[in-house]
Amino acid sequence: MLFRSLSALDDMNNTVYLGLLTGNIEQGARIKLSPFDINKYFPFGSFGSDAFYRNELPAIAVKRAKELYGIDFKGKNIVIIGDTVFDVECGRQYNAKTIAVVRRPEKLQEVKKSNPDYFCTGFQDTETMIKAIVL
8 A cells, every 4th residue: 555655656756756754764664665665755764764753863864855856845744754742843834734544452542642634543545644644
């Protein structure tokens, strides 16, 4: 399901630009994604090795996106997708759209309470996920 969503978003040339924001160091993040062959979808990003605080990562990713595409992304044109309260807070402090995708039952209520813009329990509904990202 995730692969279908990434492929569909990647096909939206000049409409959606995918980047990776993670608390992992870049090398570790890339290693985690490599068995699934999805690094290709994320030509830029920001990583735990770029800043000590997660809330500093969106600004770094936006700067790199601007360098790569020449576009100054702002506010709800930026989408942070994550599975923790920290991801939602990170996006909110940058005025980005936040989408929480939580599959672990023990984390559902905690993340819901952080009030993401969108909440789901997986990537099974590709169409809904894409609408949440592009609207």
